[in-house]
Amino acid sequence: MAYDKFNVLTDTVIPLPTENVDTDQIIPARFLKATEREGFGDNLFRDWRYDVEGNPKEDFVLNDSTYSGKILLAGKNFGSGSSREHAVWALYDYGFRCVVSSFFADIFKNNCLNIGVLPVTISPEFADVLFAAVEGDPSTQVKVDIDKQTITLLKTGEFESFDINSYKKENMKNGFDDIDYLLNIESEITEFAKTR
Amino acid sequence: MEKKTLFDKIWDAHVVKSVPDGPDVFFIDKHFIHEVTSPVAFLNLEKRGVGVMYPERTVATPDHNVPTIDQDKTIKDKLSRMQVEKLRTNCKKHGIELHDLGSAHHGIVHVIGPELGITQPGMTIVCGDSHTSTHGAFGAIAFGIGTSEVEMVLATQCIMQSKPKKMRITVDGEVGPGVTSKDIILYIISKISAAGATGYFVEYAGSAFKSLSMEARMTVCNMSIEMGARGGLIAPDETTFEYLKGKQYAPKGADWEKTLAEWTALQTDEGAVFDKEHYFDASDIEPMITYGTNPGMGIKIKDIIPTLDGMEGSNKKTYLKSLDYMGFAPGEPIKGKKVDFVFVGSCTNGRIEDIRSVANFVKGKKKADNITAWIVPGSREVEKMAHEEGLVKILEEAGFKLRQPGCSACLAMNDDKIPSGKYAVSTSNRNFEGRQGPGARTLLASPLTVAAVAVTGEISDPREVF
Numbered sequence: 001m002a003y004d005k006f007n008v009l010t011d012t013v014i015p016l017p018t019e020n021v022d023t024d025q026i027i028p029a030r031f032l033k034a035t036e037r038e039g040f041g042d043n044l045f046r047d048w049r050y051d052v053e054g055n056p057k058e059d060f061v062l063n064d065s066t067y068s069g070k071i072l073l074a075g076k077n078f079g080s081g082s083s084r085e086h087a088v089w090a091l092y093d094y095g096f097r098c099v100v101s102s103f104f105a106d107i108f109k110n111n112c113l114n115i116g117v118l119p120v121t122i123s124p125e126f127a128d129v130l131f132a133a134v135e136g137d138p139s140t141q142v143k144v145d146i147d148k149q150t151i152t153l154l155k156t157g158e159f160e161s162f163d164i165n166s167y168k169k170e171n172m173k174n175g176f177d178d179i180d181y182l183l184n185i186e187s188e189i190t191e192f193a194k195t196r
Numbered sequence: 197m198e199k200k201t202l203f204d205k206i207w208d209a210h211v212v213k214s215v216p217d218g219p220d221v222f223f224i225d226k227h228f229i230h231e232v233t234s235p236v237a238f239l240n241l242e243k244r245g246v247g248v249m250y251p252e253r254t255v256a257t258p259d260h261n262v263p264t265i266d267q268d269k270t271i272k273d274k275l276s277r278m279q280v281e282k283l284r285t286n287c288k289k290h291g292i293e294l295h296d297l298g299s300a301h302h303g304i305v306h307v308i309g310p311e312l313g314i315t316q317p318g319m320t321i322v323c324g325d326s327h328t329s330t331h332g333a334f335g336a337i338a339f340g341i342g343t344s345e346v347e348m349v350l351a352t353q354c355i356m357q358s359k360p361k362k363m364r365i366t367v368d369g370e371v372g373p374g375v376t377s378k379d380i381i382l383y384i385i386s387k388i389s390a391a392g393a394t395g396y397f398v399e400y401a402g403s404a405f406k407s408l409s410m411e412a413r414m415t416v417c418n419m420s421i422e423m424g425a426r427g428g429l430i431a432p433d434e435t436t437f438e439y440l441k442g443k444q445y446a447p448k449g450a451d452w453e454k455t456l457a458e459w460t461a462l463q464t465d466e467g468a469v470f471d472k473e474h475y476f477d478a479s480d481i482e483p484m485i486t487y488g489t490n491p492g493m494g495i496k497i498k499d500i501i502p503t504l505d506g507m508e509g510s511n512k513k514t515y516l517k518s519l520d521y522m523g524f525a526p527g528e529p530i531k532g533k534k535v536d537f538v539f540v541g542s543c544t545n546g547r548i549e550d551i552r553s554v555a556n557f558v559k560g561k562k563k564a565d566n567i568t569a570w571i572v573p574g575s576r577e578v579e580k581m582a583h584e585e586g587l588v589k590i591l592e593e594a595g596f597k598l599r600q601p602g603c604s605a606c607l608a609m610n611d612d613k614i615p616s617g618k619y620a621v622s623t624s625n626r627n628f629e630g631r632q633g634p635g636a637r638t639l640l641a642s643p644l645t646v647a648a649v650a651v652t653g654e655i656s657d658p659r660e661v662f
Contacts, residue, residue, distance in 0.1 A: 019514040020390055020490050024628040029607040033261065033275035035235035035282050047630050052616070075510055077391040080424065080490070081628060082607075083326040084233065085342035106360070106394055106426055107326060111342035165358070167218025177344065182352040183246065185213070185221065189352055192212045192223055193250065 003116030005175040009098055010143040010154070012069035013134045016061055021074060022081035023108060027090045029082075040086055041093030062094075066138045073130055073142075074101040079108025088112050098144050100151065102127040113168050114177060120144060120151050126160045129153065146172055199468040201362050202431050203397050206337045206462070210320045212354060219356040224253070225319040227349045228305045229292070231258040231279040232609070233324030237347035238286040248290040248350045255314060256287050257295040259304045260325075261609045264572055264599035267297050276610065290350075303575020303601040306330040306543035310414065311577050313443025317432040317459040322349060327543045327625065329420040332429035333413035334436055335462050337397070339427040360426050361471040363396040364464075367404035369478035374659035376553070377412035378545060378623065378642035380404060381419045382484035382494045388474060390492030394424030396472065399464060404478040405430055410439040411549040418544045419625055422491035431463050483657050486627045486640040487530050489518040493627070495530060497645065497657045503527045521629050522637050523617075533655045535639075537620035538569045538646045539632070540596075542606035545623035546574030548581045550643040554596075555587040557647035557658070563595035564653025570612065571596045572604040596650070608633045621649045 031043040048060050056063040072091065078101040079087065088111045091099065097117060102124040104112075112119040122130070133140045133153055141154045146169060152159035164172070171177065182189070200208075212221040229237075234256070241247070248254065261276045271277035280297065287294040295301045301308050306327055309315045317335035322328060326340035345355045365384060385392075398420050405413065413430050420428030437456060440446045447455040486494045487501045495501065503526045507515055519526060524533075540546070540554050551573060563569045571591055573579040579601060582588050588598055605612040606624035608631065614620040616635025623646050624631075627638040639655070648658035 017510045017513070018517065019510055022490065022626075022628045024607075024626070024631050028630055028634070029260075029609045032232050032609065033273075033279060035278055036239065037236050047634055052634065075514070077394070077424070080390060080394075081326065081421075081626060083324060083340035083342055085236075085324075085344060088342070103391060103394070105391070105424060107340055107342060107421075110357075111344065114342060114344035165218050167215045167356075178356040179244070179246075179344075179348050179351055181215075181356065182221065182348055182354055186249075186352065189212055189221070189223070189249075189354055193353060196210075196223060196225060 003175050004097065006097065006116060006118050006146055006172040008143065008145045009070060010141055011071050012067070012139060013071045013073045013130070013142050014061055014067045014069055015073045015131055015134045017075045017131055019075040020077045020080060023079055023084050023087040024081055026079070026087040027084065032084060032086050037089050039093065040090035041095070044090040044094045070095055070097045071142055071144065072096045072099045073134060074099055076101060076103040076124065078104055080105040083107045085111045085115065088115055088117055092117055100130065113172070116172065116175065118144065118146060118172060120162045122151060122160050122162060129158060199465040201464045201468045201470065202335065202399055202429065202462055203337065203362055204468070206318055206320065207359055215356070219358045221354050222357045223320065223354050224322050224349050226314060226321045227254040228309055228321070228323035228328070229254055229256045229346065230260055230305050230325065231283040232260040233343050234286065234346055235279060235282045236343050237350055240347050241350060246351045248292065250353050251291040253353060254292045254350065255295070255309070256283055256292050257302055257305050257308055258283050258297060260603045260607065262297055262602040263610050264602045264604045264612055267600045273610070300576055303577065304543045304546060304603055306418065307546060307574030307578065310334065310410070311575060313440050313446035316440065316446070317436060317462050322355065326421040327418050329425070329427040330414050330418040330543055332417035332420065332427050333410060335429055335432035335459070337427060337429065340421065360397040361395055363393055363398045363425070363472040363474070364470040365398055365400050365474045365476070366402040367476045367478050368402040369404060370407070371404060371478045371481050374483055374644060375481055376642040376644055377408050377415045379484045380481055381416045382486065382491070382640060383481045384476065385419065385423045385492050386484065386494035387476065388423055390422060390490040391424045392492070393420070396425050398425045398428035400428055400430045406433065409549060410435060411547040414547065415544055419491065422625060432459050483642065483645050483659065485530060485621070485645060485655060487522060487524055489521055489627055489629050491625065491627060491640060493518065494640070497531055497655065499530070501526055501528050501530055531655050531657065534619065535567060535621050535649050535654055536618040537614050538567055538650045539572070539605045539620055539622040539624065540570070540643055540646055541572030541574065541604050542624035543574065544625040545643050546572060546578065548578050550623060551578065551582050551587055552585070554643045554647045555590045557644060558594040558596070558651060559590050561594055561651050563650045566653045567650050569596040569650045570599060570605060572599045573601050575601050605632050607631060608636070614638070621646050621655070
C-alpha cells in the first residue's frame with residue numbers, strides 16, 4: 001500500500017552495532033498473530049527491549065533516552081532469517097524511515113523497499129565513522145538524500161554514495177509500490193501466463 | 197551458444213519483461229500461502245478492490261501457528277484462531293485450494309507441496325516464508341517473499357525481482373556412516389557463514405548431493421537461506437523423477453513422458469560460469485552441531501567451541517553476547533553438555549525419512565530421564581506413514597511424545613515452547629535467540645544426533661552411541 005514519500009531525511013540516529021540481527025529479534029514470532037499491519041512498533045526488539053516482566057532493559061539502546069531519530073544505524077548482516085515483513089512494519093510503526101548498515105539480508109532489504117523504509121548500504125569503514133560519531137555525540141545529525149544517493153555526516157561533511165536502482169528510487173520518492181506497476185501491465189502478464 | 201546455468205534457464209524463462217535499471221517482472225508458477233503472512237496481503241487486495249488473478253496457482257495450508265494437540269477441537273488461542281479462520285474465509289472467497297487442519301494433506305507447507313507433487317522441476321515457486329527454498333531440491337527456483345510480494349502474486353502472479361548472482365557449491369565424495377544431509381548443510385554454513393551466500397542463488401552440485409534421497413535434498417535446500425542465499429537448487433535426475441511419479445499433481449500418462457523430456461534438459465551447461473564457486477570434500481564432513489545463535493555457528497560435535505583468537509571489535513562483542521546467551525564459554529568442548537529437550541520436526545527434518553532414522557536409532561532404547569522428547573511430523577501423510585510403519589510405537593516406547601503436524605517448536609508461535617534457559621537439541625533450522633521460546637537455547641543438529649542426545653541426555657556423537 002502507499003507509504004510516506006521519501007526525499008531527504010535529516011535526523012539524529014539510533015545506533016545498534018550488534019551483528020547478524022535476525023528478524024526474530026526485530027519482531028519475535030509470538031507477536032506475528034495479528035491480521036492487520038498496525039501496532040507492531042510496540043513489540044519491536046521485544047526481548048532485547050523488555051525483560052520477562054515487561055520492564056524496559058536499561059542497557060538496550062531504544063530505552064536510552066539520549067538516542068532518538070528516524071534513522072537506525074545497524075551492524076552488519078542486518079535482517080537475516082525469516083522473511084516476515086512484520087519486521088519492517090515494526091520498524092516503520094516505531095518511527096524509523098531509514099536503516100543504514102554495511103550489509104543487509106536480501107529478503108529484508110526487499111521488504112524495506114516495498115513499504116517505504118529506505119535501506120542504505122554503506123562501506124564498513126563509513127559505518128565505523130558513523131558509529132563513532134553517533135556514540136560520541138547522540139545529537140549528531142545524518143542526512144540521507146535519495147535523489148543524490150548520498151548519506152552525509154553533517155558535522156564533518158563526510159559522505160558516501162549508495163546504490164538504488166532508478167525504478168525503486170522513483171517508487172520511494174513518490175510513495176508508489178510494485179503492485180501499482182504490475183496492475184498497469186496486467187495484459188502483458190496474462191499474455192505471458194498463456195505460455196506457462 | 198551461450199552457456200547457461202540451470203538457474204539462468206529457469207529464471208530467464210519466467211521474465212515477463214525487464215524494467216530498465218530496475219528489476220525483472222518475474223512470473224510465478226506456484227504460490228503457497230499460510231495463515232501468518234497472508235492476511236494483510238488479502239486485506240490490502242480488498243482495499244485496492246483487486247481480486248486474485250490465478251487462484252488455481254495458489255495453494256494454502258495453516259501451519260505456523262496451529263496447535264499440535266487436539267487439532268479436531270476449536271483453537272484455544274484467540275489470535276491464532278482468528279488467523280486460521282481468516283485463511284479459511286480468504287481461500288473460500290477467492291477459490292483457493294486449502295488443505296485445512298485435520299484434512300488428509302494438512303501439514304507444513306514445504307512438506308505437503310512436494311508430497312502432493314505440486315512442486316516440480318523448472319518451476320518458479322514462492323511463499324511468504326523464507327524456507328520456501330526447500331522446493332529447490334526438485335530443480336525449481338523457489339524462495340521466500342514478504343507480505344507485500346504475497347499481495348503482488350495474488351493480484352498479478354508476478355513479483356518485481358532483480359536477478360541474484362549465482363553460486364555453485366560442489367561437494368564430492370561420500371560421507372561416512374552417521375553423517376546425514378543435515379550435517380552436510382550445517383558444515384557448509386559453518387564454512388561460509390550465515391551471510392556467506394547473501395545476494396546469491398545457489399546450485400548444489402557433486403556426487404555427495406546426487407546420492408541423496410529427495411527428502412535429504414530438501415533438508416539441504418531448506419537451509420540455503422541460513423547462509424543468506426535466497427534459495428538453492430539441485431538439478432533434477434532419476435531420483436527426482438522417481439519421487440514425483442504417481443504423485444497426485446504430477447503429470448500422468450503421455451503428459452508424463454513429454455514433461456520428463458523437458459525436465460531432463462534442466463541441467464547447467466558444461467562451461468557455464470558462476471559468480472562464485474565453493475568446493476568441499478565430503479570425507480571431511482562429520483556429525484555437526486551449532487553452539488551459538490546463528491546457523492553459521494556450527495562445529496563438529498567432537499570439536500571445541502571456538503576461542504576468541506583473532507576476534508576484535510563488534511565481531512568479538514557479538515560473539516560473546518551469543519555465547520553468553522547460550523551459557524557457553526569459548527574453548528569448551530560441546531560434547532557432554534547436558535540437554536533438557538529434543539525436538540524432531542519442522543520443514544527441515546519433519547519428513548518420514550527423518551522419523552524413520554530416529555525410530556531406528558532409539559528402537560529398544562529409552563530416552564534419558566532429564567530429556568523431554570517431542571516429535572512433530574511435517575504432515576498428516578507423514579504421521580499416517582509413521583503409524584503404519586510401526587514407528588510411532590517404537591518412539592512412544594522410547595519415551596517420545598508424538599504431536600500433530602505443524603511448524604511447532606521450530607518457531608514457537610503456538611504453545612510448543614522451550615522454557616527460558618533450557619537447552620534444546622533440535623532438527624529445525626534456526627538457533628536465533630528466543631526462536632524456540634523467550635530465553636530458550638537451541639542447538640541445531642541432524643535427526644540422528646537428536647536421537648543420540650535423547651538417549652544419553654547430553655550432547656553426543658551418534659556414531660558413539662549404541
